[in-house]
Amino acid sequence: MSPSEQDFDLIVIGGGSGGLAGAFRAASHGAKVAMLEPGALGGTCVNVGCVPKKAMWLAADLAEHLAAARGFGFELPESTPLSWEQLLLRRSCYIENIHAAYRKRLEAAGIVVIPERGSLSSEPGVVHAGTSSWRAPRILLATGGHPLKPDIPGVELGGVSDDFFALTAPPSRIAIVGGGYIGVELASVLQALGSRVSLFVRQSRLLAGFDQEITGKLAESFRQAGIDLHFDCEATALEGKPGAVEAITGDNTRHGPFDRVLFATGRGPNVDGLGLEEAGIVHNKRGQVEVDAWQATSRADVFAVGDVTAQPALTPVAIAAARRLMDRLYGGDTDSRLELPLVPTVVFAHPPIASIGLSEEAAREGHGDAVKVYRADFRPMLQALSDGHRRCLFKLVCVGDDERVIGLHLIGPGSDEILQGFAVAMRKGITRRDLHDTLAIHPTSAEELVLI
Numbered sequence: 001m002s003p004s005e006q007d008f009d010l011i012v013i014g015g016g017s018g019g020l021a022g023a024f025r026a027a028s029h030g031a032k033v034a035m036l037e038p039g040a041l042g043g044t045c046v047n048v049g050c051v052p053k054k055a056m057w058l059a060a061d062l063a064e065h066l067a068a069a070r071g072f073g074f075e076l077p078e079s080t081p082l083s084w085e086q087l088l089l090r091r092s093c094y095i096e097n098i099h100a101a102y103r104k105r106l107e108a109a110g111i112v113v114i115p116e117r118g119s120l121s122s123e124p125g126v127v128h129a130g131t132s133s134w135r136a137p138r139i140l141l142a143t144g145g146h147p148l149k150p151d152i153p154g155v156e157l158g159g160v161s162d163d164f165f166a167l168t169a170p171p172s173r174i175a176i177v178g179g180g181y182i183g184v185e186l187a188s189v190l191q192a193l194g195s196r197v198s199l200f201v202r203q204s205r206l207l208a209g210f211d212q213e214i215t216g217k218l219a220e221s222f223r224q225a226g227i228d229l230h231f232d233c234e235a236t237a238l239e240g241k242p243g244a245v246e247a248i249t250g251d252n253t254r255h256g257p258f259d260r261v262l263f264a265t266g267r268g269p270n271v272d273g274l275g276l277e278e279a280g281i282v283h284n285k286r287g288q289v290e291v292d293a294w295q296a297t298s299r300a301d302v303f304a305v306g307d308v309t310a311q312p313a314l315t316p317v318a319i320a321a322a323r324r325l326m327d328r329l330y331g332g333d334t335d336s337r338l339e340l341p342l343v344p345t346v347v348f349a350h351p352p353i354a355s356i357g358l359s360e361e362a363a364r365e366g367h368g369d370a371v372k373v374y375r376a377d378f379r380p381m382l383q384a385l386s387d388g389h390r391r392c393l394f395k396l397v398c399v400g401d402d403e404r405v406i407g408l409h410l411i412g413p414g415s416d417e418i419l420q421g422f423a424v425a426m427r428k429g430i431t432r433r434d435l436h437d438t439l440a441i442h443p444t445s446a447e448e449l450v451l452i
């Protein structure tokens with residue numbers, strides 16, 4: 001056998017959230033693993049997703065807390081400018097530490113990292129990478145996704161979320177197109193850090209699929225914060241030149257000029273050059289690899305996890321899918337697989353939204369009059385003490401005589417940290433009575449959920 005045909009038990013294509021989790025878990029069960037990753041370790045989440053996004057969100061949160069501190073009596077100067085350069089430096093140091101930690105763990109686990117783009121072969125168990133081919137009886141596809149732009153004239157004048165992370169200074173006027181997770185998060189961070197943001201949403205609401213009352217509150221907060229919000233408004237063209245771009249919308253209105261336009265109009269799977277057709281791997285119309293409940297593709301040796309599939313595009317979903325798959329393939333746990341109905345999620349807007357289970361609309365559609373909704377609408381103590389305007393709305397969606405909790409939706413400061421523990425409880429199938437039987441922790445915002 002030539003060196004390029006070295007045998008592994010598993011070849012992982014992609015070193016992002018899902019690929020790394022799969023490689024580590026398989027190796028922990030004793031598998032000999034190779035991982036192909038031509039880019040930075042950690043993929044989207046670590047380099048151009050969750051992690052740098054959260055750094056920016058924390059900066060925006062601190063800006064809000066500085067205002068609250070003044071309300072408490074701290075004598076801060078009128079203007080407390082942010083050094084964008086310093087923030088970016090801190091952010092990249094943090095990310096470099098993650099890379100270093102991964103490198104150390106990969107080495108310790110004996111995982112061979114091949115810095116090449118991989119593609120499947122029509123021959124089962126073979127992966128091509130550069131001029132080499134590698135063999136393993138099992139292959140994991142974890143190639144993730146990339147931002148999509150709409151097909152409109154002048155689209156090249158606009159960027160995507162990756163370009164947001166490359167900004168060396170905050171734009172003074174920016175347009176963001178798209179009212180999903182990324183559009184909402186970027187709009188909110190940039191406005192809080194001093195940009196004037198216009199957000200163009202083609203639907204009549206933010207964050208389709210989330211509880212509508214909660215997203216209505218977010219829209220209200222955005223308007224209060226000064227975000228110029230346009231609903232039912234599709235960008236049909238961009239005109240101008242870099243640094244002075246106008247957005248033309250469906251009704252032929254011109255908006256701008258903006259120094260930047262960013263598209264946050266969804267993401268597509270990284271399947272170009274992956275050899276799916278040659279390998280006979282079935283995918284859907286969007287190119288996402290079809291997997292069954294066991295992450296198996298249409299070819300017996302190939303499995304897939306994460307954003308390259310149609311499963312929810314969230315890091316913990318990719319990680320859980322990969323770990324459970326490896327526990328099944330190499331750890332002897334024959335029942336191990338991802339269970340999806342209850343996916344907790346946070347939208348890191350200002351204020352944040354945290355959500356699990358059915359929205360009020362979805363619950364009423366499925367369960368009609370058996371649904372009962374309880375609300376706590378209050379001003380958190382920090383806001384009240386500092387004359388802040390932020391309120392929290394916590395919603396409990398219950399069904400049946402025993403009031404089983406089937407949805408929990410929070411908006412307001414602290415929501416992002418509160419949901420995780422309640423997600424554990426939801427998995428256990430709690431009722432409203434269980435919440436009432438739990439002693440509150442006082443004084444907190446979270447206690448509202450057991451008193452609701």
Ligand SMILES: Cc1cc2nc3c(=O)[nH]c(=O)nc-3n(C[C@H](O)[C@H](O)[C@H](O)COP(=O)(O)OP(=O)(O)OC[C@H]3O[C@@H](n4cnc5c(N)ncnc54)[C@H](O)[C@@H]3O)c2cc1C
Nearest residue numbers: 014016017018043044045049118143144306307313314315
């Ligand atoms: C701006 C933004 C913010 C986000 N915020 C959050 C958040 O707060 N919370 C959350 O849960 N999720 C968040 N997400 C989603 C999350 O980042 C993804 O769901 C997650 O990274 C998916 O992991 P993955 O392993 O499937 O793919 P990725 O992390 O994208 O990794 C795929 C890797 O495969 C590599 N690759 C691609 N093609 C090949 C090939 N042919 N050969 C070898 N390697 C290849 C790529 O270089 C990449 O490193 C965010 C996403 C974005 C864009």
Ligand SMILES: NC(=O)c1ccc[n+]([C@@H]2O[C@H](COP(=O)([O-])OP(=O)(O)OC[C@H]3O[C@@H](n4cnc5c(N)ncnc54)[C@H](O)[C@@H]3O)[C@@H](O)[C@H]2O)c1
Nearest residue numbers: 150178179180181182183202264265266267313346347348
């Ligand atoms: N906090 C988090 O967990 C987090 C944060 C960011 C991203 N993500 C993940 O990444 C995924 C991708 O994020 P996203 O915001 O790009 O996608 P998304 O699917 O959440 O939202 C895309 C938005 O763009 C709109 N859109 C699509 N085409 C358009 C067009 N031509 N013109 C105008 N609007 C258009 C859609 O209607 C939708 O509102 C998310 O679905 C989520 O799973 C998660």
